[in-house]
Amino acid sequence: MSQADTVVKSPGTVRPLWTLGLFRSELLVTLRRWRTLALLGVLAAVPVLVGIAVKIETGDGSSAGPRGGEGPAFISQVTNNGLFLVFTALAATLPFFLPMAVGVIAGDAVAGEAGAGTLRYLLVAPAGRTRLLLAKYTTTMAFCVIATLVVAVSALLVGALLFPLGDLTTISGTRISFAEGLVRALLIALVVAASLIGVAALGLFVSTLTNSGIAAMATTVGLLITVQILDQFPQLHAIQPYLFSHYWLSFADLMREPVYWDDLVRNLGLQGLYAAVFGSAAWARFTAKDITV
Template sequence: MSRPEPRAEPAAPAGPVRAAGGRGRAEPGPLARRPGPLWSLGLFRSELSVTFRRLRTLVLLAVLAGIPPLIGIAVRAETGDGGTAGGGGGEGPAFIGQITHNGLFLVFAALAATLPFFLPMTVGVVAGDSIAGEAGAGTLRYLLVAPAGRSRLLLAKFTAVLAFCLAATLTVALSALATGALLFPLGEVTLLSGTAVPLHEGLSRALAIAVAVAASLAGLAALGLFVSTLTDSGVAAMAATVGLLIAVQIVGAIPQLDAVHPYLFTHHWMSFADLLRDPVHWDGLLGNLALQGVYAAVFGSAAWARFTGRDMTV
């Protein structure tokens, strides 16, 4: 795993420092820097730059971009020039049955294929390394020199991880769209409810689905951020986050544990298919957003409590 990008140590606050009452206690002078706002666009841009300039991040995005062509080539090889792949309208792998009729369905099939593991694995790696990687490299303490820096830094890192969720999802969608346009015809889209819509509306629904899939990863992003505050080892944090993901997937696949399935952050992941119905079925989509919001609030608060109370010695 690559080490985090080196950061310059922040300069000391400008302005004089004077003693108070002759007792030796220093107080900031009139030019001293005061605590900044909780949200800082400059800090967010810095976190985005660090996240997307890492070789590991670029490799993960490249792997995601390579999955849709593999699916498209496999479907093309199976169907030949005029055949039809098996399957029909429905969720998950059943989208493959529609790809030969309309290449836009490769977007839906690729997202359905990558969402159970590949997409969340990349998010788990990035989120798990967000704090622990900086601590292990010794660069985290320099970021905390700024006044009120911990809450602001944590918020910037979480937002950067969410931006990666969207970037990873769009990478899969755009790669699938390009592959589908090259290998299969594009045209009017027949929705799962049987309604035919123009191509431009199908593209709009594909974009909405990509955003919905990215939002589905918010709970995992918060969980990974919390795990990242528990250790100074980026590798350990990444492994623990991915391990938790696998454990949740296993629990979700055991019928005898169906009582806890609605509380797992993976439970509504495939609800994005409801955006391909007319009218749209909102129950699953809204339930997914609510569940991801609960996970983000719970584990985001736990990460804040751990990070702001942590004795940073590295």
């Protein structure tokens, strides 16, 4: 067995050192934790609650649903087409539930290992701090995709059970087929997942600053809430375009005909900037960190 195929044994885990194996191991360890499963369960429950609430509101179908301006985006269209529940659920979970879940996973990535005393076991073997940090961040980004798809799939199933499906009307008033609507729903889910990479990088950086997983998770979620509050004050309009949450709801532009790309591109560019800045800061901190536990 070559050195690259060596495994690191730490309490309760066996993790290969080569890059792909390390990522796979980290992902499996993350997904098997009860905390992760609980977060995914909460995310899956949100579309169920929204769908039931809309169904109760409409009653026998005589009501057109919540009035305009009430509830998340697209909610008034759910009764006409269950596919809109996907867009509604993503709009409802993106401001808090999805980024909070990602913040918990990212905040615990390094600090949780340090607090449990397993980080030094991973660093004894020649995996390298850079590879380990890259595996942690890649795992967090994979969780972004998984969490978003959990919301989308749950919403699609609930929408199909409670409401009719078929061709749908875009924000621009044009009609598209159900198949094209599914494609756009998938694109929207991927854009929402990509919108979370800035939070993931920020959480990973915070995770390298402490040996307490709880402190790192709390700090990341606290920063998330603070940024969301700052994005609501008109007096701060000058800095708001630089906040990672500012363009999150731009995914709605994928439901226009033609698609409006300006804010979507700004959002993805901003997330890439946050990933570069805080990812680099996390790398600089982690590679120089004195691991004593």
